[in-house]
Amino acid sequence: MTAQAITQSAVHFGLVVLSVAFLLTVWRVIRGPTLPDRVIALDMLVGIVMGFIALIAIRTGYTLYIDIAISLGLVGFLATVALARFILSRKRREGEDGSPPEPLPERPDATVEQPATPESIPVASEAPEPVPAGTATPVAAPAATARPSPSKSEVTKASAAKVKIAKAKARGKAAGADQTASASAAAAAPAKPKPPRKPAAKPAAKPAAKKETP
Amino acid sequence: MDIILALITALLIITGAVFTFAAAVGLNRLPDLYARMHAASKAGTVGSALMLIAVGIHAADLAILARSFAGFLFFVLTAPVSAHLLAKAAHESGYPLSDISVQDEMRRRQEQV
Amino acid sequence: MTTYVFNVIFAVIWVAITGSATLLNLVFGFFLASLALWIVRGEMGGPGYWRRVNRIISLVLLFLKELARSAFRVAVLVLSPRLVVKPGIFAFPLTVERDFEITLLANLITLTPGTLSVDVSEDCKTLYVHALDCSDPEAARRDIAEGFERKILEAFR
Structure with missing residues (x-):
């Protein structure tokens, strides 16, 4: 009986220590600045879980758990190898480990890619379009208030035009008006996080409004 | 006899748990990913492997002991391989060593090429 | 083999x-x-099977001993209140040639205290080793060459 007591208390101690180790490792998985750090921590987690399984096997007496631990080790090894191959093929990204990202040459690509969205939106469906226009207006208004006066009137005008467009579409307009409306909405939407791009977006919104008024 | 077996098992469990704990602490304290690999691939491996052996000894059955030894050997042999592969992959995809590193002869070779 | x-x-x-x-x-x-x-x-195959078995067993024992030592060293290092590490990667010129021996040596190096093999050069002549304490790479090189590498050569030649 004492032998069992010794084993059981050791198992309890081990379970507590392993739990703490598990939490520490999970913390590294969450925080770990780079991808390999996380992979190491995940590899380590497999080891800790194998320890857990072994302790549970001792505690319950089901030695079949050893086979589970071995197969878990096999799966963990294969996963680590696969992730290592992935890291090898992916290359490091700037700023991944918390260092300030250098000015990337990919900026032009991002601006080129954005005009692709207006085409994709009208094809998808007509119903969700009033929603982005409606949500865009309240977000754009505070941005305008934060900025000096000349642009303020323009932005409010544009947002008013958008609301009008949305209303017009709710009434059921032609497909041509539909497309310009969605184009203006989509052009105004990416403009709000970036103040420098706003003047470029507004001329696109204004002609649409002029076309709409007659 | 039972007592001795239980003591050995308890010793293995506690040692394994402490090693695993040390590995987890090292994973959080060491400066860069290569140094963290030391902690994970050595202390962590030994910790889990000791607990596997503890199961075999606790069961006091040769078949189970053989299986737990097989698991031990497998785990101890694969851990360095995965650590090695991970270190190589990380180094080749350009993850740098931490600033307090003394030297990096591998980087020098890559620059020559 | x-x-x-x-x-x-x-x-x-x-x-x-x-x-x-x-x-x-x-x-x-x-x-x-x-x-x-x-x-x-x-x-x-050739003769001397049992003679070599002895050496392989001694290699396995060395492996287990070094594994225990290295785990202990890392645990002590990590749990000590002040963390003193000077990590770095040094190159180790290989004497062993066959793939199997290089693999074995790399694994053994990974399990020695404070060292971890990172890569093998294209021509299999150099092994790149990451060390937690890289303040004296010459001593580390000598340790590996006189410890594991000699043992491996004894066991498999």
């Missing part, structure tokens, strides 16, 4: 056929397999 592989394979087959996966049965199967291989030694 193939002789050993065959020996292990035969032992495993013996265990599978007899259907009792005990350690004793595995050892018995190993002996049976080595006996069978000894009978066909003329066709199979």
Whole structure:
């Protein structure tokens, strides 16, 4: 009986220590600045879980758990190898480990890619379009208030035009008006996080409004 | 006899748990990913492997002991391989060593090429 | 080398056929397999099988001893209140040539205190080793060359 007591208390101690180790490792998985750090921590987690399984096997007496631990080790090894191959093929990204990202040459690509969205939106469906226009207006208004006066009137005008467009579409307009409306909405939407791009977006919104008024 | 077996098992469990704990602490304290690999691939491996052996000894059955030894050997042999592969992959995809590193002869070779 | 592989394979087959996966049965199967291989030694390989088995066993023992030592060292280092590490990667010129020996050496280096093999150069002449304490790479190189590498050469040549 004492032998069992010794084993059981050791198992309890081990379970507590392993739990703490598990939490520490999970913390590294969450925080770990780079991808390999996380992979190491995940590899380590497999080891800790194998320890857990072994302790549970001792505690319950089901030695079949050893086979589970071995197969878990096999799966963990294969996963680590696969992730290592992935890291090898992916290359490091700037700023991944918390260092300030250098000015990337990919900026032009991002601006080129954005005009692709207006085409994709009208094809998808007509119903969700009033929603982005409606949500865009309240977000754009505070941005305008934060900025000096000349642009303020323009932005409010544009947002008013958008609301009008949305209303017009709710009434059921032609497909041509539909497309310009969605184009203006989509052009105004990416403009709000970036103040420098706003003047470029507004001329696109204004002609649409002029076309709409007659 | 039972007592001795239980003591050995308890010793293995506690040692394994402490090693695993040390590995987890090292994973959080060491400066860069290569140094963290030391902690994970050595202390962590030994910790889990000791607990596997503890199961075999606790069961006091040769078949189970053989299986737990097989698991031990497998785990101890694969851990360095995965650590090695991970270190190589990380180094080749350009993850740098931490600033307090003394030297990096591998980087020098890559620059020559 | 193939002789050993065959020996292990035969032992495993013996265990599978007899259907009792005990350690004793595995050892018995190993002996049976080595006996069978000894009978066909003329066709199979060179002499000195048992002499080398001794050395391989000593290599395995060294491996386990170093593993225990290295885990202990890392644990002590990590749990000490002040973390003093000078990590770095140094190049180690290889004397062993065959792929199997390089693999074994790399694994052994990974399990020695404070060192971890990172990469092998294209021509298999240099091993790149990451060390937690890289303040004296010369001493580390000498340790590996006189410890593991010599043992491996003894065991497999």
